[in-house]
Amino acid sequence: MEYSLICLKNLFELVNLPFTRGYLKEKLLTHPEPDSLLAISDTLAEYKVESLALQMGEDNLDQLPLPCVVQVNKNPYPYFTCLTQVTEDWVEYLDEKGKLIKQARKEFVTLWTGITLVVEKGEHSGEPGYSQRRKEQMIYQFLLYFLGAVGLACILGWDNSTSYSLEAIALFIIKLTGLGISAILLWSEVDKKNAAITQFCGGGEKTDCNSVIDSFSIAGLISLGNLAFGYFLAGTMLLLFSSFSDSAQALLGLLSYSSLAIIPFSLYYQGVKLKKWCRLCLWISGILVVELAVSQFLLPDFAWPALRELGLFSFVFLASVLAWISLKPYLMAQKELYTTKSKLAKVLSNKELFDHFLSKSRQITSNPEGLGILLNGANPKYHILKICNPYCGPCARTHPLLEQLYEAGNIDLQIVFVPGGADEIRLKTIRHLLGIASQGDLEKTRKALDEWYSQEKKEYEAFATNYPLNGELARQESNLKAMQDWAEQEQITHTPTIFINGYELPSTYAVEDLKYVLN
Numbered sequence: 001m002e003y004s005l006i007c008l009k010n011l012f013e014l015v016n017l018p019f020t021r022g023y024l025k026e027k028l029l030t031h032p033e034p035d036s037l038l039a040i041s042d043t044l045a046e047y048k049v050e051s052l053a054l055q056m057g058e059d060n061l062d063q064l065p066l067p068c069v070v071q072v073n074k075n076p077y078p079y080f081t082c083l084t085q086v087t088e089d090w091v092e093y094l095d096e097k098g099k100l101i102k103q104a105r106k107e108f109v110t111l112w113t114g115i116t117l118v119v120e121k122g123e124h125s126g127e128p129g130y131s132q133r134r135k136e137q138m139i140y141q142f143l144l145y146f147l148g149a150v151g152l153a154c155i156l157g158w159d160n161s162t163s164y165s166l167e168a169i170a171l172f173i174i175k176l177t178g179l180g181i182s183a184i185l186l187w188s189e190v191d192k193k194n195a196a197i198t199q200f201c202g203g204g205e206k207t208d209c210n211s212v213i214d215s216f217s218i219a220g221l222i223s224l225g226n227l228a229f230g231y232f233l234a235g236t237m238l239l240l241f242s243s244f245s246d247s248a249q250a251l252l253g254l255l256s257y258s259s260l261a262i263i264p265f266s267l268y269y270q271g272v273k274l275k276k277w278c279r280l281c282l283w284i285s286g287i288l289v290v291e292l293a294v295s296q297f298l299l300p301d302f303a304w305p306a307l308r309e310l311g312l313f314s315f316v317f318l319a320s321v322l323a324w325i326s327l328k329p330y331l332m333a334q335k336e337l338y339t340t341k342s343k344l345a346k347v348l349s350n351k352e353l354f355d356h357f358l359s360k361s362r363q364i365t366s367n368p369e370g371l372g373i374l375l376n377g378a379n380p381k382y383h384i385l386k387i388c389n390p391y392c393g394p395c396a397r398t399h400p401l402l403e404q405l406y407e408a409g410n411i412d413l414q415i416v417f418v419p420g421g422a423d424e425i426r427l428k429t430i431r432h433l434l435g436i437a438s439q440g441d442l443e444k445t446r447k448a449l450d451e452w453y454s455q456e457k458k459e460y461e462a463f464a465t466n467y468p469l470n471g472e473l474a475r476q477e478s479n480l481k482a483m484q485d486w487a488e489q490e491q492i493t494h495t496p497t498i499f500i501n502g503y504e505l506p507s508t509y510a511v512e513d514l515k516y517v518l519n
Contacts, residue, residue, distance in 0.1 A: 003079035004028055004040055006098045007069060011082050014067045015121045017047065020133045030341035032349045032516060037117055040069060040080060042515065045404060047127055050120045058109045061086055069117035078113060128400065168244040171252065171294050175236040178287040182228035185280045186324065189213060189225055190331045212270055212278035226324045228284050231255075234317035238309060248309045253295035255313075259288035348509060349516035357506040364490060364502045371483050372416035373437040373445065378409035382518050385414045385499040387492050390429045391458060395496045398511045399453040403446070405518055415449070417480075418487045418495065427480070429460050434479055435472030 005028055012019045027046050031039040037053055044051045056064070070083045070093065084100065085092040091108045095101050127133075188209060217223050235252050242248035263285045270277050347353070368385060386402060388395035406413045417430040433452065437445045448467055452458065498505040500518075505511070 003081070003096055004035060006096070007080045007082055007094070008040060008043060010094050010098050011067060011069065011119065012047075014082060014084060015049075015119070017049070017121060017125060017127075018130055018134070019047070019127045020130065020137065023127055023129070023133060026338070029338040030345060032342060032346035034342055037069070037071070037080065037115060041117060044119060045408075045515075048122060048125045050122060052118050054116045054118065056114050056116045061091075061105075061109070064116065065118050065120070068119060071113040071115040072108075072111045073113050074111060080117075083116075165244075167294065168239070168249060171249065171291070172236070172239050172244070174287060174291045174294060175232050175239065178232035178284065178291070179229070179236055181280060181283045181287065182225060182232050185209075185213070185284065186223075186225035186229045188280065189223055190328065207277050207279060209278040209280055211276045212274060212281055215274060216269065221325060222321060224281065226321055229324070230317045230320040233320050234313045237316045238313045241312060242309055245309070249295075251309045251313060252291075256288070256292045256295040259285075259292050263288060345513070345516060348513045351517050354506075354509070354517040357508055358500060358503045361506050362504040364499055366486060366489055368414065368416060368486055371479070371486055372414060373434065373449075375406055375413040375415075375442065375446065377406060377411050377413070380412040381410045383412045383414065383501055384514075385416065385502075387416045387418060387487060387495055387497040387499075389418060389426070389495045390433065390452065391426055392495045396453040398496050398498075399449065401511045401514070403450065405514060411518060416483050416486070418483060418492060425460055429458075429463075430480060431473050431476040432460070432464055432467065432469065434476045435469045436467055438472050438475065 005025060008024060008028060009019075009021065012024075024043070028034055028039055028043050031042060033039050041051045041053060051069075064083065064086065066086065067082045067084050069080050071078050071080050072093070074096070079096055081094045081096070083091065083093045086105075088105070090102055090105055092100060092102050093108070213224060218227075235255070238248050238252065266281060266285055270281065364385075384402060384405070386395075386398070388398075402411075402413055405411050417433070419426045419430060429452075433448065436448045439445075444467075451466070452463060455463075496511075498511060500514075505514075509517075
C-alpha cells in the first residue's frame with residue numbers, strides 16, 4: 001500500500017501532473033484492493049489518465065512508453081514502481097523508497113515480473129478539485145510560515161544582554177535532537193506500518209520497535225513516546241522562552257539526573273524482560289546520556305531554579321502529554337478509516353451481492369425510451385438512467401462519476417430531467433440542454449453537460465451565449481412534457497434517482513461504488 005502510493009506520487013511528478021498528497025492517498029488507500037495493479041489503474045482513472053495493463057517480456061522492453069509502472073520482485077515481496085529509462089545495457093527505475101536507481105539490464109530482467117501498466121496523460125488529465133485543495137494548502141503554508149516568522153521575531157527581540165554560551169547552545173541542540181527522535185517514536189504509535197520507520201527499526205529477530213512501544217505505558221494511557229516528546233519539548237521551550245538563563249539551565253541539569261533511573265530500567269526492560277530491542281528507544285537513551293554529561297560537566301555551577309522556570313517546564317510538559325492523549329484517538333481513527341473504507345469497498349465491489357440487492361429494488365414500470373438525452377457507450381453492458389434537475393447540487397456531483405463510467409465504454413447513459421417546480425429559468429435550462437443534444441453532436445452534448453454541471457454558480461444566460469440555438473428550443477416542449485409525465489407516473493420524489501438496467505440503485509450503494517461493480 002505504501003509502495004503503490006510512492007509509485008503513483010513519483011509517476012505524477014514524472015509526467016508533470018499536479019496533485020495533492022491527501023487526495024491521492026485517500027483514493028488509493030480506500031480502494032477494495034489497495035496493493036493491486038487494479039488500484040493503481042482505478043486511481044489513474046480518477047485523474048483521467050489512461051492506462052493499459054500488459055504482460056510483457058524482455059523483447060518488448062525497448063518498446064515501452066516511459067515512464068510506466070512495472071512490478072519488481074524483491075524481498076520480501078513484489079512491489080510496483082516506475083520505470084523511467086531503458087537502454088541496451090542498463091535501466092533506471094525507482095526503488096521502494098522512491099529513489100532513482102540505475103541497474104544493469106540483465107539484472108533488472110531477472111527481477112521484473114513482466115506485469116506492466118502503460119499510461120498516457122491526456123489533455124483533460126488532472127485531479128478533481130485540485131485548485132480548491134491547492135488554495136487551502138497555500139493558506140495553511142502561509143499561516144505556518146507566518147507563525148515561524150513571528151517566533152523568529154520574538155527570539156530576535158529578546159534581551160540581547162543574555163550571553164549564549166557554547167555549552168548552552170550544545171544543550172539546546174541535544175534537546176532538539178531528542179525532540180526529533182521522540183517525535184518519530186510518537187508517530188510510530190499511530191503509523192506502525194510506515195515504511196521508513198519499519199526499515200529503521202528492523203534488521204533482526206530481536207529488533208522490534210512496535211513490540212517494545214506497545215508493551216509499556218502508564219495506566220494504559222501515557223506511552224513512552226509521549227513522555228519522551230513532552231520532556232524534550234518542555235526543555236526546548238524553556239531554553240527559548242528564558243533566553244537560555246542560568247536558572248533554566250540549572251533546572252534542566254537537575255532533571256537530567258532522572259536518566260540515571262530511566263536508562264537502566266529501559267535497558268533491563270528491553271533486554272531481559274522483552275528480549276526485544278527498540279532502536280528509537282536506544283537513541284533516546286543515548287541522547288539522555290549525552291545530556292547528563294553536558295549538564296553536569298559543561299554548564300555553569302549549580303544554582304536553584306526559579307519557580308517560573310519550573311512552572312513553564314511543567315506546563316509545557318503536561319500540555320504536550322494531554323494534547324497527545326486527546327489527539328492520538330483522532331489520528332488512529334483516521335488511519336482506521338482508510339482500512340475500514342477499503343474493506344467496505346471490497347464488500348460493495350462484490351458483483352453477486354450487488355446483483356442480488358439490485359434485483360430486490362424498485363423496477364421501472366414504464367419504458368423511458370426516447371426521453372431526455374441518451375449517450376450511447378462503445379460496448380455497453382449496462383443501461384444507466386439518471387433522473388436529475390439541472391440546478392440540483394447532488395446531481396452535479398454525480399455527473400462526473402457517471403461520465404467516468406461512460407468514458408470506459410461499458411454503459412449507456414440516459415439523462416431525464418425533471419424541473420422540480422414551475423421555475424421558468426429551470427425550464428429554459430432543460431430546453432437548452434435538450435436542444436443541444438437534438439443537434440446530434442455527441443461530443444458537443446457531453447461538453448455542454450460537463451460545463452453546466454461543473455459551474456459553481458450556474459448562470460443560464462452565460463451558458464446559453466456559449467451554446468447558441470436556432471429553432472431547437474421550440475421543439476423541446478413535447479419532450480419536456482413527456483419527461484414530466486413519466487416522472488410523475490414513476491413517482492420520482494428526489495433527484496438524482498439512478499436506475500440500472502431498469503432497477504433503482506439500492507440505498508446501500510452510492511454512485512461512487514458503481515465504478516467497482518460495473519467495470
